[in-house]
Amino acid sequence: MAKMPTICIVDVTNRDGVQTSRLGLAKLEKTMINIYLNEMGIHQSEFGFPYTYHEMNYIRANLALAECGELRPIILSGWCPMRENEIALAFTTGIRHVNLSLSTSGQMTRGKFGGRVVRCPEEDASKPNLLDMMRTGVGRARELGAVMIGVNAEDASRTDREFLLRFAGAAKEAGADRFRYCDTLGYDDPLTIYENCRALAEEIGLPLELHCHNDLGMAVACSVAGAKGAVDGGVDAYINTAVNGMGERAGNADLVSVILAIKKSSGLEDQYALDERVDLSKAWQLAKYVSYAFGVPIPVNQVGVGDNAFAHESGIHADGALKDRRNYELYSFEELGRGEPEFIDTGRQITVGEYSGIKGFRDVYGRLAIEFHDDEEARQILELARFANVHTQKPLTNSELRFIAKYPDLARQIMTMTPPAPDG
Ligand SMILES: [Zn+2]
Numbered sequence: 001m002a003k004m005p006t007i008c009i010v011d012v013t014n015r016d017g018v019q020t021s022r023l024g025l026a027k028l029e030k031t032m033i034n035i036y037l038n039e040m041g042i043h044q045s046e047f048g049f050p051y052t053y054h055e056m057n058y059i060r061a062n063l064a065l066a067e068c069g070e071l072r073p074i075i076l077s078g079w080c081p082m083r084e085n086e087i088a089l090a091f092t093t094g095i096r097h098v099n100l101s102l103s104t105s106g107q108m109t110r111g112k113f114g115g116r117v118v119r120c121p122e123e124d125a126s127k128p129n130l131l132d133m134m135r136t137g138v139g140r141a142r143e144l145g146a147v148m149i150g151v152n153a154e155d156a157s158r159t160d161r162e163f164l165l166r167f168a169g170a171a172k173e174a175g176a177d178r179f180r181y182c183d184t185l186g187y188d189d190p191l192t193i194y195e196n197c198r199a200l201a202e203e204i205g206l207p208l209e210l211h212c213h214n215d216l217g218m219a220v221a222c223s224v225a226g227a228k229g230a231v232d233g234g235v236d237a238y239i240n241t242a243v244n245g246m247g248e249r250a251g252n253a254d255l256v257s258v259i260l261a262i263k264k265s266s267g268l269e270d271q272y273a274l275d276e277r278v279d280l281s282k283a284w285q286l287a288k289y290v291s292y293a294f295g296v297p298i299p300v301n302q303v304g305v306g307d308n309a310f311a312h313e314s315g316i317h318a319d320g321a322l323k324d325r326r327n328y329e330l331y332s333f334e335e336l337g338r339g340e341p342e343f344i345d346t347g348r349q350i351t352v353g354e355y356s357g358i359k360g361f362r363d364v365y366g367r368l369a370i371e372f373h374d375d376e377e378a379r380q381i382l383e384l385a386r387f388a389n390v391h392t393q394k395p396l397t398n399s400e401l402r403f404i405a406k407y408p409d410l411a412r413q414i415m416t417m418t419p420p421a422p423d424g
Pocket of ligand 1: 016184209213248
């Protein structure tokens with residue numbers, strides 16, 4: 001019997017999450033998120049925009065972390081528009097995995113290109129068309145050394161089925177490894193996305209990525225329904241998630257919710273195979289870190305990681321949950337890595353910031369059981385920690401302090417941004 005296709009996670013917190021209006025992450029914070037995602041066994045992190053100058057040092061340093069084994073086995077992939085200049089720039093960073101994006105709906109083709117581009121040659125042979133633009137982009141990325149190329153159909157959910165299948169088929173012929181179905185506006189419902197993805201899987205046969213937005217509150221439902229369609233149609237599915245559901249406008253599909261939905265819901269549990277490396281017990285620390293890094297509190301009713309996710313108060317519920325937690329809980333807090341008491345210092349606290357001195361600094365590191373060879377090393381790390389504080393604009397976490405002490409050279413590279421010189 002053929003092996004059943006698998007559902008894997010491609011987290012896009014460091015790409016779509018940072019596109020969230022009015023919010024962003026420092027490059028050090030993005031690096032920490034990659035490390036947490038790797039510890040959680042997540043298949044892939046879409047970790048940024050490799051053609052963007054201010055990302056390049058961060059991109060290179062994270063690829064170096066992959067090289068030395070710190071960021072392994074997670075796959076680090078970049079997002080890039082389907083344009084030759086950006087593709088060429090992206091590959092100067094040394095990336096090998098890339099998703100190339102092009103809008104496919106009539107609305108976006110007309111609205112974004114203003115009549116300069118058509119969808120296919122039959123519309124107007126004298127103008128550039130999406131099919132040729134895609135073929136050129138995929139070919140260029142392959143020439144430049146791409147190992148994995150995903151072709152993104154932006155606004156796929158508002159693209160007519162006939163053209164979407166044609167575009168996906170052309171992507172396969174051009175050598176793409178995956179096809180990303182983008183529900184860019186959150187327009188799909190679980191039934192429509194299931195049907196679209198099943199048709200794509202059966203007729204084209206490329207592994208499918210699901211990229212869903214939450215504008216109608218259905219991002220998680222659509223992601224798992226789309227994945228179901230892909231698997232039922234015979235191909236592997238890759239769900240795009242963001243930690244705590246961050247992302248443009250109403251956000252992307254929440255990472256923890258997607259994992260729980262696949263593992264625990266009535267129609268998927270034990271019937272669909274989630275990548276077995278996923279370790280849900282790391283969910284709690286990751287959600288807390290991302291909340292801190294974005295400066296956005298986790299809602300009390302957030303799936304799995306909210307304050308109230310395991311709180312019971314009404315008489316019947318509390319009594320039932322105490323007798324047997326399965327009466328009122330589908331999963332236990334321990335599975336998500338919760339339940340350890342957390343100590344909050346209510347007395348004297350020494351934090352590390354941009355004006356810290358060597359004594360307080362050594363005290364903080366001493367409590368993390370990190371020792372320095374000599375004063376010179378301590379001073380160098382202190383200097384980096386001061387810069388890191390300016391860089392993140394908040395007190396450094398223990399995980400960040402540990403990272404800086406372990407990889408001082410890469411930390412320096414991550415925090416270094418040099419704007420390109422003006423032309424001429
Ligand atoms: Zn998006």
